[in-house]
Amino acid sequence: MYDLASDIMNNKVPAGALHLYWLGGAGFILKSSDLTVGVDLFLTDSCRDQDGRFKRIVPPPLSPDSLDLDYLIASHDHGDHLDVEAGPVLIGPRTHTRLFGPRSVVEHAVALGISAERISELNRGDVLLLPGISLHAVTSDHGEYSADAIGVVFTIAGKTVYFTGDTCYYPRLWRDQSFRGQIDVMLVPINGNAGNTDSRDAAHFCREVETSAAIPCHYWIFKEFTGSPSDFVAECAVRAPKTKVIVPAIGERVVF
Secondary structure (H helix, E strand, O other), rough: OOHHHHHHOOOOOOOOOOOEOOOOOOOEEEEEEEEEEEEEOOOOOOOOOOOOOOOOOOOOOOOOHHHHOOOOOOOOOOOOOOOOOOHHHHHOOOOOEEEEEOHHHHHHHHHHOOOOHHHEEEEOOOEEEEEEEEEEEOOOOOHOOOOOEEEEEEEOOOEEEEEEOOOOOOOHHHHHOOOOOOOOEEEEEOOOOOOOEEEEHHHHHHHHHHHOEEEEEEEOEEEEOOHHHHHHHHHHHHHOOOOOOOOOOOOOOOOO
């Protein structure tokens, strides 16, 4: 039987290549020949409340104790982006993982018992140059839901990946971005709920960024979150025809 965690951890990526895995929701793994990086991983059912709201409707594709990442980025302090159950496992005695996120993430992670020595702030406008990767934290307009939420532009294995984070679409915020026309793949929400783009706005967003490719995310994780990848494909065909849309299965490896 296929073992996703083993593939992620043991897959030998050729130099200059980037392997990307969607883990459901807004969660991704970026893997180069040197690094394994997690972004907004949600690997438990920790968001479910006592009334059954925000119950996972898709099982986690792997267990957090099967991963030992180099870096983990949490774009904001919501439970499906900073997993309160998985976080201390991913960044614990068993691993060497370092966590990066805005101040609210740092404060919450420390409250969860994660060692402050393994956490670094990554706020809007920050650029971190790390071995094998650079992280550029950019604006993410998640409105009142999370005032300091970020998107991240990754440069890794010679590729530029734009993870938008949870965000609405306002053209005036994106037209002056310095990375416009330089993105190889954009990871963008399409659920249209709780301060996020829907398929139409996500397609407009792709057009403004002039991304070469796009992968939709943040849909079909809770019943409260809608979103249709087929609608996103159709909207991009009209509004961002130069963007190649890739719709992976959860756990599928996409090679760049």
